[in-house]
Amino acid sequence: MDAVTEEQQTGVVLGVLVPGIPHPLLCPEQNAGWTRLRQAFDAVRDRIRELQPDLLVVYSTMWTSIIGHQIQADPEPTWVHVDELFHDLGSIPYTFRIDAPFAHALKASMEARGLAARTVAYEGFPIDTGSVVALKLLNPDNAVPAVIVSSNMYSDRAETLVVGKACRDAIDAGKRRAVVVVVGTLSNRLFTDWIDPEDDHVHSAKDDEWNRKILEFLGQGRLEDTAQLSREIQRQVRIPKVVSFKPMWWWSAVMGQHNRYKGEVLAYEALFGTGSAVVTLTPDESGVGEKEFDEDDVERFRGDRNVIA
């Protein structure tokens, strides 16, 4: 087996971005854009089946943690989930298949890079809506075992990059063939009043323009370029629920901090005002140039500097 084939066998074979708002799961038929998002989820589900990975790693921006990062490690979490905002869309019963040994290996990888980490395996642990939506739609029969990683509410770039690298370490050390799934929206401004489903649109022209710029980059496979833009994206189109726009940092760190990907934007639609996209990135030797980046790389987390109030 030559080196290239070897690379395709293990490591991260596909990266996916999906929104975590529940409409594509619960009521896709109510809006044409939501239907297209659902179709894109379904297309990614089929792609994952074809790729036959042995692991899904979900990083959900909708699961916040405070004590470092948490990793779901209950082998078979089961619950009937109800979204705290869109509770009237219905309940979501689920049973997932979690790769508990990998969760423990991932905790060790995180600690080896200086991060605080812990696994959680408790009956009734509240798995966030975004992770539930992603796993229900992308892995409906639990064919692939998964892990879910939280997003620390205080973490900034350095910590998030190191979390991504620790995930990559664990995937590599386990010789796993992984698909990584980032759960999050682009612009995240929801409407603050109820809307008729058919009236859904991205909240503002500015949000829409930024979303399209981000997707132009991702469509060209420019993952690290997008990651380097994260602070600007946070300033321009993110409601500051958390300190920074982190998913691109994690995504780039786990897949490789460069632009050598084949990008595909399967859908871009409004979801209750937010910009929601389904995007895939496949490692690919072609790619858009190597540039100098403003932000430095980091390998090991040494703690925050305690400058935030």
Added chain:
Amino acid sequence: MGRIVYGALAPHPPHLVYAENPPQNEPRAECGWETLRWGYERMRRDLADIEYDAIVVLSPHWQTYVGTHFLGVPHFKSLSVDPIFPNLFRYRYELDVDVPLAEAMCAEASKAGLVTKMMRNPDFRVDYGTIVSCHLTDPAWRKPIVSISSQRSTAFYSVEVMQEQMIALGHATRRAIEATDRRVVLLASESLSHRHFVNEGPMPEDMSREHITNHHQYLWDMRLIEQLRSGRTREVVEQMPEFTEQAVSESDSGALTWLLAALDFPSYPAELYGYGTVIGTGNAVMGWAPPTPKEA
């Protein structure tokens, strides 16, 4: 005529329930956060002399970016696991909701121009902020509750916009209660300063590690407490934008603003039952007993 018989700032660190080892909570503790737990104990003693029919709580951990939501299912029984501190809080709850009161408050808030919604899904899991504050106020759950969500307009707009809405909601809450026959206890479920440590020791109740995150947070907490103890509640509302930002306060939820508005900005002093830190955040248990109509 119904009325608000008591209002409290009732923070919800799950650590306080954990440290008390009630039968509903699975994890066991040796001790911990006593000054706050003793504070709640004293509040419960005062509440024992007050007759009331329902508890209404506004919780930051039911986050609804679209409008203010009200619990609208008569009975809940389930397991609450804290998503952030699951090692400390895995609590089996069973509670009744005063649905007619919730509906009255929801309708009144709507009339005041606020975006509202009744929560009618029986599978809904009641948020842990509501459960912790209500447990610490009445561990036996003798009275029905109403839980009100936090609609997060601080994040979407600003503290000023949030306060405008929470003042309207507080007034609507009061009007709705007065139009019923209920005697109601209101709880603002929130911490004061709210910067956490991001590490936890092997024994979470090891009090040798517990202190405020930084001095600056402590100064803000003391300032707020002094203002509330001396009846300067309008001043608190006026400085809320600075406090919320600089102390990274959980007042971004609007719970305290809502409570003060519902109590009609009391100029009588609040009783301070206890102050303490929990994983670095500042927490005060404080109560207001509005004068009865004939006293007033």
